[in-house]
């Protein structure tokens with residue numbers, strides 16, 4: 001028996017709900033605890049406990065994330081009307097992810113997990129493409145108006161000193177529509193720093209796209225802020241890491257993405273990121289193969305799967321039926337967190353373990369053993385479809401080897 005890998009700083013562990021909560025325990029027991037002397041600071045973000053604590057547990061978990069730097073989070077229920085009755089809730093608690101993101105002031109990076117027997121719809125893609133979406137402002141915080149009659153529309157800014165600045169938007173001769181949107185330099189700066197710092201940690205090129213040729217002040221400000229922060233704070237480290245940053249027009253970015261091999265980070269404005277992340281994830285194959293990490297501008301990390309709690313599978317599991325739920329994205333949330341912890345604390349064995357566990361997962365799928373969702377889309381003929389726990393055990397067998 002090998003000696004277990006020691007950790008020096010604990011991970012912040014945020015447990016969650018439904019099927020992913022079941023997978024969570026199996027992943028720890030079967031894949032991590034036999035090899036790592038796992039240290040965590042545990043927070044139960046399961047909906048029952050959030051309700052019992054008036055959601056204080058979510059705030060405490062986010063604070064701990066800031067204190068310790070690296071967290072791993074299980075998928076959690078965002079309550080709606082049906083959950084109010086199902087869990088007899090005191091309040092319709094807010095989305096934990098929203099709460100954590102607000103406290104960490106971070107950017108979410110989504111990356112597909114690539115295996116050779118699930119072919120991306122884009123033939124040239126060989127390596128994952130990570131999307132970074134700015135999560136504040138623009139059309140998501142816009143004010144809108146329906147114009148019903150002829151008239152003038154203007155943008156009016158009233159300074160704190162009472163002085164007004166005005167720009168004509170349009171002189172309407174008939175009905176039309178209007179929209180006013182904004183962003184804040186501080187938020188764009190945080191977004192830029194999160195992107196640069198994540199690119200360095202992955203050692204991958206960073207692309208940023210917008211439409212500054214048309215939006216000469218709004219989008220141009222995004223471009224300028226990125227460029228200024230890059231030159232002042234990051235260009236040296238990028239050079240040392242052998243990676244590049246470049247800005248390009250959104251149309252050019254899309255054309256290049258479609259012809260690329262992948263293997264880079266694509267930073268997008270809020271709307272572009274919303275739309276493009278669905279394109280990237282579906283073109284790579286499956287939401288169950290997509291990881292997600294929240295990175296704060298000061299370098300705190302929260303790793304999770306991009307999918308939800310897989311409610312339908314949980315109800316089957318609870319009634320004693322067999323499920324074939326894909327645990328890959330949740331396993332990769334753990335490996336991401338362990339690797340980052342290993343990097344910060346300089347424990348090469350922990351980083352190597354994370355690499356080995358990821359390789360065991362990929363080798364298992366590439367050998368033709370997979371859960372049902374993947375069996376439906378794989379290029380492997382006659383894959384062996386296994387249930388939720390057997391998949392995890394197959395992976396465990398490979399780590400052992």
Ligand code: NAP
Nearest residue numbers: 075076077078288306307308309310311312325326327373
């Ligand atoms: P979901 O949990 O992502 O599942 C939607 C469907 O996608 C499933 O029914 C399943 O399809 C398939 N699927 C997703 N993940 C899978 C996996 N790992 N393995 C196999 N199939 C998978 O989304 P939802 O049902 O809309 O949401 C359920 C709960 O999750 C909600 O309460 C929502 O608030 C929460 N949620 C949380 C997060 C988060 O914490 N980050 C994110 C999204 C949603 P089939 O049923 O066809 O097999």
Ligand code: MG
Nearest residue numbers: 273274275278
């Ligand atoms: Mg969307």
